[in-house]
Amino acid sequence: MSEWTRTTLDQLVKLRRGHDLPTTSRNPGNVPVIGAAGPSGFHDTAIAKAPGVVVGRAGASMGHATYCAEDFWPLNTSLYVTDFMGNDPRFVYHLLGEIDFSGYNSGAAQPMLNRNYITRIPISLPEPDEQHAIAAVLGALDDKIAVNECIAATADELALTLALDERWEKRIRLGEIAALSRVQQVPQEMSDDLVDHYSLPAFDDRKAPDRCSPLSIKSGKFVIDSPAVLLSKLNPDIPRVWDVAPEGSVPSLASTEFLVLVPGLGVSTHDLWSVVAQRRFLGELASKVTGTSKSHQRVRPAEVMETEVVDPRQFGEVGGQIRSLAQSTLAARRESKTLATLRDTLLPQLMSGRLRVKDAEKIVEDHV
Incomplete structure (x- = not known):
């Protein structure tokens, strides 16, 4: 530690509040739009040069750090670095990500980070x-x-192309090649120290379950005790289909927002995933949703199982x-x-x- 200097955050970087950009004002383009939680779409204009580091300013993602290797647009829900002051940008990104900003919350109704309040945060540099x-x-x-x-993304795309609807004639009801597993477990009642939690945020983040204490999970979950395909019944127009193989070293639990599909005789989970993840199938599910709010649209399990897919047995x-x-x-x-x-x-x-x-x-x- 003799080579490190005790200083404050204002000697590491200069920060500025991001800029408003409603989705209705965005133009088609490939410029990343970065918000409090990370990437939030694209635009045709950048207002910040790469490399960039963005820190969540508001909401549940307050303090979340994002690194951007290309020119970008930082949203007003974030703070972004305007001057690295001679410090390495990637190091800055990791250091900011390690700081606990919770003690610097200046918000009332929701968490809020004020850049003027955090300049004196002590750091080692x-x-x-x-x-x-x-x-x-x-x-x-x-x-x-x-x-x-x-x-992984390339392999997934190739597999979906091989199973593309237009290539195959025979279609059947999903229920003919898969069954629903409904076995549930209350995590709070488990004696295990750790579980693998398959949740929607984990899928969206990196398609890997969160290994965590079951005590941190507040509601009942589906048990995954064998390879299965998880299909989100929430907002099926957003493709969330997960080919999962539990490791076995710890129990595996899935959010009840997923349907747990167990393949039938002669069908692997990989076959099942390749036909369930097709745009045509997901589009048909999206047409069957119930609920008036976009965030609460779900498809009924019975209707999912009645929807047709390509028969992978061919x-x-x-x-x-x-x-x-x-x-x-x-x-x-x-x-x-x-x-x-x-x-x-x-x-x-x-x-x-x-x-x-x-x-x-x-x-x-x-x-x-």
Whole structure:
């Protein structure tokens, strides 16, 4: 720690409040719009140069940090860095992400971060060379995770193309090749220390379950005790179809916003996923929703099971290709989960100076 300087946040960066940009005012483009929780769509105009770091200013995502490698538009629900003051941007991103901003909430009705109140937050700051080295170690893990996500996304797209409706003639009711599992568990009554929680936010974030204490889960959940396909019944126009294979080391639970689909005889979860994730099928579900509010539109389980899908039992050799692609996806995302856990373990130690970069590099080399 002798190489680190005790200082305050105003010596790390200069922050500015983001700018309003309603969805109705956005034009088609590829400029990322960054809000309190991270990416929030696109626009055709950037007002902040890359590299950029954004911190959630309002709401539940107050204090959430986002790194942007391209020019972007920061929303007014966030604060963004206008001057890194000679500090490494990626190091700044990780350091801001480690700060507990909860004690600096200036809001009344909802959490709110005022940039004038946080300038004196105490921090420890290493020299720029040390910052670069720390950012490089963590970046190696982030880069490998990004590569794995690209592999998984490409494999998923290829599998969906192979199972495309237009390629196959036979269609059947979903209930003919899958059954609903309705077994539930109250997490608060479990004696296990940890569970894997398959939730909608976890799917949207990185398609990996959250490993957490069952005591942190407040309501009953579906039990997943074998490979299954999770299909969101909430807002089915948003494609949330998850091919899951529980690890077995801890119990697995799924949000009751999912339907737990168990494949029938002669059908794998990979086959089932490839036909349920088709746009045509999801579009038909979207036409059957109930509820007047956009955030509460759901499709009835019985109607889901009556909706037609391509019969995967006709795939033949193509089925083998789909299953191989699905295994690639699962392997890539499992490795990413391991790497993310390692990164999250190393992060606070590196950002506090308790772990030397050379020691961290050796650990990372064994995994990347």
